[in-house]
Amino acid sequence: MFRKEIKVLDCTIRDGGLINNYQFTEKFVKAVYAAICDSGVDIIELGKKLMASEQYPTSKFGPWNYCDEELLKRIVGSYQGKYKPQLAVMYDIGRIDLDGLLPKKDSVVDMIRTACYVPQVDKGLDVVKRCKDKGYLTTLNIMAVSAAIETDVIEALEAVAKVPEMDYLYLVDSYGSYYSEQITHMLKLYSQYIPVEKLGFHGHNNQQLGFSNTQQCIIEGVNLLDATINGIGRGAGNCCLELLLGFLKNPKFDVRPIYKVIQEEFVPLRKEIEWGYNDIYGISGVLNQHPREAMEFRSHKQKQDHCLDFYDYVTRQDVNVE
């Protein structure tokens, strides 16, 4: 019923932080951390590890955008149970302080995930190597490949294949636009360069396919799967962790603590911030578009459900570029 090699990575705080500028309270993050510990999930990502800058001032963005070591230690230390998942943070190319990165032996962080676009892959791989040099588990998460030219993706994969310091390579469905057969196609392409056992998947739910595409990856042999509690995440959100655990059947997982934290923390949160599938994100998914226009549209209370207006706007004739 289950494949023991499969690992689940919860990125609730990191992907969820994209919709509230990483302003989760410490109480909330501790509750999420405890739920992930109790449920036996393998890895938890608690945010981004960016360098404060003019573009990313600490006054505007919350603590989970910076993930200071002391903050992470407080979270990890707040849980008294036996099992603790591996801890991950995310790097965004160009916004990081690699020199300031502690050696793994001095940090509670286990894994550093580097997110980049296709043209940034060489920069991303440089970051991956330097993280590995400091002793971390590493992943490279190449975003928005559904909107990239396939020969560019292939060139990126050729570069990736030459970097043994990378532990996992992620297929990322940034726009929630892939159908299952396209997932299979991309995995076949990726696995020509990287063994399928070293591939991960991060899906978005624009077309209600975040969970099913994650299952398709399992069928194709992928062993590292991202999910978030209640599917929280930018725009239409992600694969729901609770549905994924229900599917996996691995006795090491317990879904009950996830439903507990949903009931106690996420149900109230839903009144403050919005995430999940709706018509507007569905349209942007079908059209393989960055969700920024959809998110902007959703931010206007008066028109946020006017899917016809949005459809007409994004398919208007004046954007024909013949």
Place this chain on the structure above:
Amino acid sequence: MFRKEIKVLDCTIRDGGLINNYQFTEKFVKAVYAAICDSGVDIIELGKKLMASEQYPTSKFGPWNYCDEELLKRIVGSYQGKYKPQLAVMYDIGRIDLDGLLPKKDSVVDMIRTACYVPQVDKGLDVVKRCKDKGYLTTLNIMAVSAAIETDVIEALEAVAKVPEMDYLYLVDSYGSYYSEQITHMLKLYSQYIPVEKLGFHGHNNQQLGFSNTQQCIIEGVNLLDATINGIGRGAGNCCLELLLGFLKNPKFDVRPIYKVIQEEFVPLRKEIEWGYNDIYGISGVLNQHPREAMEFRSHKQKQDHCLDFYDYVTRQDVNVE
């Protein structure tokens, strides 16, 4: 990009009627009918055709539970465009008046779909034969097979295979519990008895898999697909018609009229009645349970989001039947 044999059946009014006792206004149904005509969808189902009885008094249930010929004529006649889809209604075993069924030549109805449970298949096939005798296209929709014993399903399929009067046999995922590999398994089983070209699929969205399971059926060769506008339907609802049309790419379809009717009619309706995925339906889907307990739970405003309480209730130890 598309397979011309694929037909889409919109069951917005029939499945949606399950959540409002078939009380849609005539104005609403005319708007849906016009949208389906304009979008080029192949078949539309406008309700059930039940006989009034003590259990189903016309005082309690709305007009789309009975689908009188005059009512249907008004709907069809209200649309002035060229293209009109085939018209379907649904029969529920034991609640129908077969003697009162008009010959096809005297009715605007083209297709009669008969819904039954596995133990009722012989009754269902009798209805199918009598509908065919009167000149109608026929389908048999066997419900809740995910909760049936497979040898019983096989026995039902053996009976079905002997009835050439049945034009289509539906695989119905009543509880929204099937994963894609189970869809494939069931279709392989069904197609041992009925050619895959004569199979249809009706999915529910309890695990956010209504759309992806419908795609899986397409991959496996199924050519008759149910969907509803905005996924409206009992509990977690169905496969969203607008997502399905976006996937199919067939130039005969136009998704714009669907977004138009969503914006104009469904957005206001969402304030009155609820449908679509939530944690509670997700749990009932994972557990392969009839949605009645989930629906009952959702009907209590105070506890409707208490997914932990629901999870504990439906997985409680005292229901262990060892």
